[in-house]
Amino acid sequence: MGRSLLFSANISLKSSCHLPRCSLPSFNRSYQCVPFSFKGNSHNGFPRLPSIHAKPARNLSTTKAVLSELPYQSRYPKIGASSTGPIPLNQLIQVVETAAKTGAEVVMEAVNKPRNITYKGLTDLVTDTDKMSEAAILEVVNKNFGDHLILGEEGGVIGDSHSDYLWCIDPLDGTTNFAHGYPSFAVSVGVLFRGRPAAAAVVEFVGGPMAWNTRTFSATAGGGAFCNGQRIHASQTDTVERSLLVTGFGYEHDDAWSTNIELFKEFTDVSRGVRRLGAAAVDMCHVALGIVEAYWEYRLKPWDMAAGVLMVEEAGGTVTCMDGNKFCVFDRSVLVSNGVLHSKLLERIAPPTEKLISKGFDFSPWFKPENYHTDF
């Protein structure tokens, strides 16, 4: 793709609704970004919600006893949308896939070139490619659905907060890997309908220097998960000892980070191993693909998770918070698994998570755009 991407902070968003059709970006429009409208104090440049919504601790032993009597498929509620409103799923997924692939073209164009790196935190990187990929994705979304709400990692909230649709965009998940040319990074696009994932696409970069390639994961609520067009399924492994697991560690080295270091140690001792690849969307797609059994992480953001969680659920897996509670993309912990193993993993993961909650660690929803309506 030899085009140069021109974008500025002055983008004028169309307020009219466009027919849901797929179109590639023209790369020369300019946008007006609506400022962030979250409640609460600020975190990494994003306002943070107040910590008063922490979920109350549950009595886990009672819950465990009740849960163990149910087949694993019915123990945990589904997280996918049950409706997509007036827009048919096949139209939604077409635009989602086009958007993710358009971002991936930008990343592919840059993957063998020197990076221009700036820092969001001591070790939290951002490159020009993250921003250019997001601009290209926004072009596609805006051309097709000019009245939808968008939450992009780099640009924040844009659009109509009264829309039922929220696009969660990670234009480059695994930026550190990308900056080093180390495999495991992706473009991740998920769209929510009233807060629940409806359609998702993740373009994963596979290979390495001199051999980069991509594979595309996609899923729709109730319609299954696919990799390069082929249906995929989570694994059937039912013991921790025969499992290969994955986790991740965010940039903030707080109590949750330390708790997860302990979980890393514990599961390394009792499983076939715990991997730490560094791209949440990719990690979740690997669970959906059945090549690993589970993945968990504290403090991910909606753009890290919106696509990956749907991929896992639609591949037959299970998604909850790390305390076992019902998950939504604004939660601050996630456990995705092949389903069969979920309860066994929670036996070890839930207690330290409950401990963090009882110590007052903030697990309240975050990055939920103000006025965005959800069904929960």
Ligand code: IPD
């Ligand atoms: C990060 C990656 C990483 C995870 C971090 C994320 P970014 O996203 O997904 O695996 O551990 O918590 O922030 O910054 O590369 O888009």
Ligand code: CA
């Ligand atoms: Ca990310």
Ligand code: CA
């Ligand atoms: Ca990112």
